[in-house]
Amino acid sequence: MSERKPIVAGNWKMHNDRNETRTLIRQIIQNGKNLGQNCEVIIAPPFTSIACAAKEIENSAIKLGGQNIFWEDKGAFTGEISGPMLKEIGCTHVIIGHSERRQYFGETDETVNKKIGSAIKHGLIPIFCMGETLIERETGQTFEVLKSQLVKGLKSLKVQNPVDFVMAYEPVWAIGTGKTASPEQAQEAHAFLRRELALLWGDKFAAETRILYGGSVKPGNAKDLIGQTDIDGGLIGGASLNAEDFLGIIEQGTGF
């Protein structure tokens, strides 16, 4: 791997109330050796647990992410949370364009684009998710879909520093299903995304951008996946809800 510092991010989805949040974070901190030293560790709790998580991670290397963001800063947008609000509560990162949001909540490439723009504007690091469905893979459309998501998601945007931008390749058919992309399939998709990013934002930027793999990552497959040349870490759903598994992925996947 190049000098890209690996990232392991836990996407908690709609799991963990405040008590569960406290317990899980304490377990991660107590059992994680040299946490954050050679690998960035991020957790993205549900909004109601972020304040509690922010308190628990004080003086630890764990960073906080939101699972979603709205593109306006404030106003009559019932149910939404803005970039300044995420910043204020202690988030440094925000997951944008997760396939569950695209699938169940009407997220489109256009709204993803506005959200990434807002994250950049407010100094939040977007974790920009892309991935093909099973049908799209089976009908040979994987690369077309990835390219379209990438180009539309980043339309008219630019990030100055590659450390402030993260992408995630998450094949929809591998999320929460127990099926993972093979390391070769994942590597192929990551290399493709990096090449396409280079066409947009230049070779140097693309070479320094972390691209995470997501989809049924477990301690047992983390090494093979994250060990691939263009895979710079993982976006972990189910296995991030258990401290031992989450730490196991960090250890196996990044060697620390």
Ligand code: PGA
């Ligand atoms: P999973 O989820 O690890 O449970 O497959 C990954 C994700 O959706 O980010």
